[in-house]
Amino acid sequence: MAKWVYEFEEGSAEMRNLLGGKGANLAEMTNLGLPIPQGFTVTTEACTNYYEQGKTVSKEMEDEIFKCLASLEKKQGKSFGDTDNPLLVSVRSGSRASMPGMMDTILNLGLNDVSVEGMAAKSGNPRFAYDSYRRFIQMFSDVVMDVSKQLFEKVLEEIKESKGIHYDYELTAADLQEVIKRYKQIYKDNKNDDFPQDPKVQLMEAIRAVFRSWNNERAIIYRRMNDIPGDWGTAVNVQAMVFGNMGDTSGTGVAFTRNPSNGTNQIYGEYLANAQGEDVVAGIRTPNPITEMAKEWPECYNKFIEITQILEKHYKDMQDMEFTVEDGKLYFLQTRAGKRTASAALQIAVDMVNEGMITDKDAVLRIDAKSLDQLLHPTFDPKALAAGTVIGAALPASPGAAAGKVYFTAATAKAAADAGNRVILVRLETSPEDIEGMHAAEGILTVRGGMTSHAAVVARGMGTACVCGCGDITINEEEKFFKLGGKTYNEGDYISLDGTAGKVYDGDIATIDATIDGNANFSQIMKWADKYRKIKVRTNADAPDEARKALEFGAEGIGLTRTEHMFFEPDRIPRIREMILAPNVEMREKALNALIPFQKGDFKGIYEVMGEFPVTIRFLDPPLHEFVPTDEDAIASLAKDMGMTVQEVKDICNSLHEFNPMMGHRGLRLMVTYPEIAKMQTRAVMEAAIEVKNEKGFNIVPEIMIPLTGEKKEFKFVKDIVVETAELVKKEKNSDIEYLVGTMMEIPRACILADEVAEEAAFFSFGTNDLTQMTFGFSRDDTGKFIDEYYKQQIYESDPFARLDQSGVGFLVQMACEKGRKARPGIKLGICGEHGGDPSSIEFCYNAGLDYVSCSPFRVPIARLAAAQAALHAEEGGKVIHG
């Protein structure tokens, strides 16, 4: 028989999964002998059971709850609903992972028309009793019974107005009795029933409400953002109330053992005398700094400091605590590892290692790898942000905060930036012609396009904040304005972008610069991380600048250079277009040959930066229609260049139309039909590598990567062209340079037949963006129409494009690794999809036995840390599944 409820003394910190964080720590503190109001925890399994039973609490569970309640009554010497000395309790959620503010809390439960009088008599403070009751009615009605809070606020305002007073605390006991009466009427009007008087009914309703709150919308969103599974459930903590609002010798507060903003080793917090927790939050009175307590209640303060130190030493981590002083007696209501900024996390971890409290491994494991983003990109000043107005939300395409004046063309954006303005480039969608404007901008906002759109990919490479696919915008690029959030923005108006959260703000919000330069704590943690990390971290970079940035961040090679991005520059795109329009092989080769010097130059630049680090160059991937002009002028000009009629050019461009371009004529399919492309790119790579090798003496081994393989024979066909050309170049240049020819793994069939593919391919690099699309059968650009409903219905708990779907896509990756290694022992395995920068996906890649992950430059530090954590997790838990 399952046990659904634990009294605090039955639990411990180790039982976090069952009791939730709050429950486990209350148990632990109880066992440490600290002053904790007693109570019990309904388990997370009970929550899961509640959902499994069609949202009902079983008789058995209810019996257990009432048994623990009876035990609590005995310990407290009070009875639930008692007319003289009633037991009151708080009912609070608490899941395995901390989800602050996401779920529900009910205080003062147990009050009714009778027990409120007992409380008034016992405390000798009728005002306190009635105030507690009216708070309870409002909270219970709102949180448990779904009666709008506004209705109660309105009544309270009316009564205060009729009495001519301003503050709640000016209300007399009699006033509060009037409030109670009218509150109960609101309840009755809305629920067609009297406010429940039976405390046991109140308790069970409250517990059910906490269970329900696990699946409220904000909790679901929070879980998705923090990778918390929906089947964990929440525990419910039922705890005897202590009162901070019993007069001047009472109070309540929150504190951190160290400063959560910067990590300084100093108690940090605040408290309010004569108040309950909600008053601190409500901000009606300004709380006092925690150190004030030393003067006001010195004995209490010393005890408080002593306990905070006990807790930090016990948990070996910075603690975030809630406490209440009831008539001079100190109670701790909660302790947990404190949330902190990335800077503080680094400071605290380094300090604690120096203090001998934790090891360097602990320090590495302690940092949330994702949080490093804060250090790598500008962020908003929290105070300025608090005053900001969100006008739109869309895809968080490239992290960081940015504010500036809006411009609608690359040219005007560049001019404005050159004139010293901070600029936000706003476009329907970006195209390669916009590169200069994108470079000049602080941030980029597009109306169309997904996480792998041109804007998104380029912005991530540059480390520029970018919000994509904001479909709510109505834009008129020609007349230079856009509408969003009910407001019209003209050229030069200010907006701010949060590329990390995918939000658009009105106006110019102050930002704080990235803080990685010279950050000694960051360097120290990275050093420790590299000590334990076992797989390599490479970067996705298409240009020498990006490569240089990534090297600064610790990249150990390039896992993906997208050659097509080089084609878009103004001096090259005409050649590509000529190639596409060429009526025969000879003219196609001629156009392509004209591109060799450009491509070779690009590759040389990258080789010069990367030295002997490996560089993987991917051959042309997108369908050709992405390169052809769409506006009439460009078409006319192209026709003239080609000696063709405008109609002929249009006909060819139209013939490139595809029903599903993502699954069309692209990747190595282009090289099967136009082997000239592979020849040209091979020549450029090989000549560049040989020249840099000769000039600089680097031992360069080019890695040529063929995209979109689905079949061994098709890969071999292209590989044969590459090898033939490479050998020709070697002969011409009298070079003995070595090189590798491998493939992207992004088509399910290639993963299924990876043993065959590995017979020909020297390496696999998993392109998990496309692999995810094919495996799920949905295109990333089209999921917008339904994915929110999938989150809402909890069909998906996280974005499979951000966090690798381990059971589906991961199965294919795993299988491909196994088959690949079997067919070609020592085959090089890597990942170059977006997932290469996601910590949970990196852990998967480590466990699958990949040799490296590759991610955008600004994700390199995150990947280094996450890879170290993966290795340490495996060491701890024996999770290693590869050989």
Place this chain on the structure above:
Amino acid sequence: MAKWVYEFEEGSAEMRNLLGGKGANLAEMTNLGLPIPQGFTVTTEACTNYYEQGKTVSKEMEDEIFKCLASLEKKQGKSFGDTDNPLLVSVRSGSRASMPGMMDTILNLGLNDVSVEGMAAKSGNPRFAYDSYRRFIQMFSDVVMDVSKQLFEKVLEEIKESKGIHYDYELTAADLQEVIKRYKQIYKDNKNDDFPQDPKVQLMEAIRAVFRSWNNERAIIYRRMNDIPGDWGTAVNVQAMVFGNMGDTSGTGVAFTRNPSNGTNQIYGEYLANAQGEDVVAGIRTPNPITEMAKEWPECYNKFIEITQILEKHYKDMQDMEFTVEDGKLYFLQTRAGKRTASAALQIAVDMVNEGMITDKDAVLRIDAKSLDQLLHPTFDPKALAAGTVIGAALPASPGAAAGKVYFTAATAKAAADAGNRVILVRLETSPEDIEGMHAAEGILTVRGGMTSHAAVVARGMGTACVCGCGDITINEEEKFFKLGGKTYNEGDYISLDGTAGKVYDGDIATIDATIDGNANFSQIMKWADKYRKIKVRTNADAPDEARKALEFGAEGIGLTRTEHMFFEPDRIPRIREMILAPNVEMREKALNALIPFQKGDFKGIYEVMGEFPVTIRFLDPPLHEFVPTDEDAIASLAKDMGMTVQEVKDICNSLHEFNPMMGHRGLRLMVTYPEIAKMQTRAVMEAAIEVKNEKGFNIVPEIMIPLTGEKKEFKFVKDIVVETAELVKKEKNSDIEYLVGTMMEIPRACILADEVAEEAAFFSFGTNDLTQMTFGFSRDDTGKFIDEYYKQQIYESDPFARLDQSGVGFLVQMACEKGRKARPGIKLGICGEHGGDPSSIEFCYNAGLDYVSCSPFRVPIARLAAAQAALHAEEGGKVIHG
């Protein structure tokens, strides 16, 4: 050490894989003691080795060839290149599977300037010797050395003209010497070398040419059409020449032991006196019926008949034989199972069972299942077809032959058909509004669209010939003409379509009706097939008529009813459009509810036809944009109906645009966002089933199929809606009807996680069209741009949409079956993709343990036969891999 060459007496019929069909049968006939010119066979493995060694013949292999050549010289008492009595040989290809005319043949090899004189002297017939030599030079130059045949023809014409003669046989020995001289000059001009005089060089070049011919373009195409793997290779048969052109007591001919057109048990064939094989083919003289031989050479004829009977009895199959009479002596050059029409195949199989020659199992195995298509659809009259001109080739979207006058709109097509015309409907692409015109047409031709386009799917359902995606057409629908093959066709002009081969012909080619009605042989074979068949055959049918047709063909249920096809009818499409434009759930439900009577009526019609056979109804699958109007009038009218502005309607329609609609908002994704759709369809299905059950007393168990599942939770979400609605309907109707809710398996992820999906799904039906698209990562509609190159380069040997890709897609199917059965023992497994009607795919399905295959009505007989063959193969070879 491998053995690359076998003398005829070393082989046998069982060695077909190694020696090819021709070589194995020459060996077998040798061992039967029949009169065979001796020789040897270079094996198929030698051919494979030739390709593996980069198209070179190893020294070892050459040595073996020359050893066997020496042995042959000894047997024949002649020497290669001898000046007195030279040995001449033929060099002919012969692969495992018969590929008539696909590869190369060289006759008279061994002649040179010297041996031709020996031959002249020995035969006493110089004209014969020179004629043989000039034929050899031409054939060797053309076939082996790639010198165009035309050059030789031209010279021959010139000489005949200068001599004032008409026929080759009028050329004198002296003339032929002149021809030889000029032929050799052509060779020298083109190859910069003298015509090879060394017979061993000639032989090795000829053998290499035969190896090469395995990969000529027509052989590759033939293999793709006949599912012959490219790695089989061809054998090469080197055989002593015998001469049918040595005078009036010589001749050559071909014969069949039974009539290959209708199967009559009677010798059938023809011969030519004083001729070599090529003369028979060339058609310069009309050959005589084989029975004439009885009069001309009675002794020879009796011997001939005796041997044909020996061969048929020996092989237990109708034989196709080549023979030569050299100076009164009969030689057999080849025997093989004769190609035959489907009618003949049935007749022969049934006769042979009756004659006690073969068993009913043999009879079932003997029929090429695909060939039944000939009986089920009209075909062209072969004689009329021979005179036809192909003007275009495109996708063979729906089999059968059709001829008629072209019309460009559904309305004009219908009117013309009503007026008694045979009509071909020609459209850019068809849409649901064209249904009536499609029904009226004999055949349908479209410019755009693939094998799963609207035109293709509808045509297959109706059994109407259809050629799709003929991109070479320039069409002007408004002005009612199209251009193809350099000619313009106006309304009323005749064209003919071959939907089986995907060809378009000029003019009105006579057709022969389908011959299945009352075909006793067909019924007999089907009866035998059903006796051995172990899996069910269902049909894909969207309407009662189609269901009825399929029942006649022996379908045992419906595996796929596509409900969306019902939405397109003129009285329904407005409701669907209202549903799409509805601003809220209420209005959406209202629009949907208006559709219930229609859907219910459709389902009732199907249930009434199908009785107690199972019927699987698939819920709405395509993206909504397929239902919205595109022309201005329809948009305006819709806007009026909806009380919206034209712009509002356009905005909504535009918002439905998707980048990759195949991977967009469709299938059950629609039902997650609009649960109302699933509710409406469930209600229609359940009400229809209950009503027909009550009215007719059938025990109906509806099978509701949810398309596009990729995740258990998403399936469960939709299933819960279905179950809730179904239970509601049952309650309303006071019915205890049972029903199943299952899923299409068409997303790779669903196959990978099939165990999870099976926890919720009562059945799986593999939608192998979409599954193939996702697994290969290419969209069927977009492969046209590159797939031909893939065939040409032999990357793919067959169309994965026609023949299931067993190693890739098949892996997923297999895995899903295993995981599904493990999680839900007894889960119902079927296939409803196009592959359900393809024999090799059916065999795969049988071996994977599927319970049924489902295909279009006109493929049902093929599937029944193929399923029986699969069961018999498994019985023979123990191929069964399921439990």
